[in-house]
């Protein structure tokens with residue numbers, strides 16, 4: 463049965479059901495159960511973050527998607543193609559920018575892209591090597607030896623390599639680990655542009671702030687299991703705590719407040735109160751300060767970030 467091809471037909475770029483991976487024992491090391499029946503659905507057109515602490519199983523998942531690691535059990539469907547039934551088509555739908563710089567040092571960027579296109583069987587007339595070099599800002603270095611490129615340029619070349627076969631899905635494995643701000647900005651600009659053109663983006667990152675800013679949906683996995691998969695906004699709403707910061711001018715008293723509100727003075731003199739907005743609305747708290755006779759010169763609210771939620775979910779006892 464032909465699998466659907468048009469983006470309009472595809473609701474989910476990736477569907478993972480019951481994905482299990484056991485790495486075989488080697489030497490003294492026992493077999494390792496890295497994925498324990500993972501279910502994951504990645505909507506087409508999203509920028510999707512796959513997060514988790516070290517050893518959670520992120521790379522294993524990505525490597526299975528990329529066809530680099532063989533799954534032990536489970537079903538993986540990529541762009542409508544079952545990986546077991548249509549391995550070639552499912553692999554063609556995905557491009558992976560790996561963590562490590564796996565580039566032939568003796569090839570020029572142009573030659574690297576041509577070789578990669580050849581590996582994917584892209585006919586010469588369908589190649590877009592010049593556009594790709596331009597996209598990642600390597601037109602000037604197109605003919606240089608790759609070993610003469612800076613680390614940042616090599617990473618940009620990896621991005622271009624992942625795109626030679628115009629995949630519908632782009633996977634970025636820790637794309638900004640150890641890169642400078644300029645490269646990071648360039649990378650995210652490109653990623654957003656590709657996403658606007660319809661490409662589904664999946665990324666792993668240790669920078670939670672980055673995931674919060676970039677991803678519209680986030681999955682958190684830990685010890686080979688899915689902890690949650692939600693829209694970023696919903697996920698951030700989970701941490702039901704906020705901090706109200708009030709500048710009370712010269713008045714430095716700490717007012718008496720209900721028991722479940724922690725009030726402290728920050729080193730800059732402002733009053734900081736942690737509270738649970740679902741139980742105490744912010745305006746009620748401000749009224750309580752007024753009633754206590756405190757001057758209110760300025761007010762700010764600090765909302766929880768992804769790091770708070772992540773730690774809440776993954777901190778091990």
Ligand SMILES: Nc1ncnc2c1ncn2[C@@H]1O[C@H](COP(=O)(O)OP(=O)(O)OP(=O)(O)O)[C@@H](O)[C@H]1O
Nearest residue numbers: 485494495496514515516517518519520521522523
């Ligand atoms: N080739 C392998 N052989 C045996 N065990 C492995 C192999 N690769 C990974 N593992 C183990 O499988 C588990 C999941 O590893 P994986 O690399 O997928 O995690 P990760 O979430 O990507 O972690 P990190 O954030 O550190 O990259 C870990 O316990 C790891 O030690």
